[in-house]
Amino acid sequence: MNEKNLIVTYSQLVMPQDANVIGTLFGGQMISWMDIAASKAAHRLLKGTVADAAVTRAIDATEFKAPVHVGEWVNFESTFVSLGISSMVILVKAYAEGRHDERRLACISEFTMVAIRRKKDGTYEKVSHGKQIV
Numbered sequence: 001m002n003e004k005n006l007i008v009t010y011s012q013l014v015m016p017q018d019a020n021v022i023g024t025l026f027g028g029q030m031i032s033w034m035d036i037a038a039s040k041a042a043h044r045l046l047k048g049t050v051a052d053a054a055v056t057r058a059i060d061a062t063e064f065k066a067p068v069h070v071g072e073w074v075n076f077e078s079t080f081v082s083l084g085i086s087s088m089v090i091l092v093k094a095y096a097e098g099r100h101d102e103r104r105l106a107c108i109s110e111f112t113m114v115a116i117r118r119k120k121d122g123t124y125e126k127v128s129h130g131k132q133i134v
């Protein structure tokens, strides 16, 4: 797999229960969805490795650029910025899709996910994913 050009996609429809007090998408819900989008990218990367999963270690440089409205779709695009030993930095861009437009950049954030492996005692430890951006 060529991680450099890999774009992992994920989508969500904004429902009334996802709205804040002014009727646009609640920021905490957006971050939650972006976390899932980043997790999906990590899941792709970790296939065939010794890791059992990845967890979120840090969320940086988050910017809400445009509001998203109930009834619109949010399309997430995740790309790999860098890969460490156990970590991976994933840039997630959230594009709103309304009835009259297709691609409005609504939010951007950088997630550091860490590959983990389950130990015999049931707890988890970080593990080398052995991947490099080629």
Ligand SMILES: CC(C)(COP(=O)(O)OP(=O)(O)OC[C@H]1O[C@@H](n2cnc3c(N)ncnc32)[C@H](O)[C@@H]1OP(=O)(O)O)[C@@H](O)C(=O)NCCC(=O)NCCS
Residues within 6 Å of the ligand: 054, 055, 056, 057, 058, 083, 084, 085, 086, 087, 088, 112, 114, 116, 124, 125, 126
């Ligand atoms: C993930 C976890 C198992 C890692 O265990 P750890 O032994 O403490 O390891 P560290 O967090 O020090 O470092 C792991 C990696 O993250 C990187 N890292 C640590 N802090 C970071 C930060 N603030 N920003 C970016 N990267 C960071 C380290 O450089 C290291 O990368 P590398 O292995 O590629 O060199 C542990 O920190 C943990 O369980 N955190 C809670 C995770 C969680 O509950 N997330 C929410 C639910 S998904």
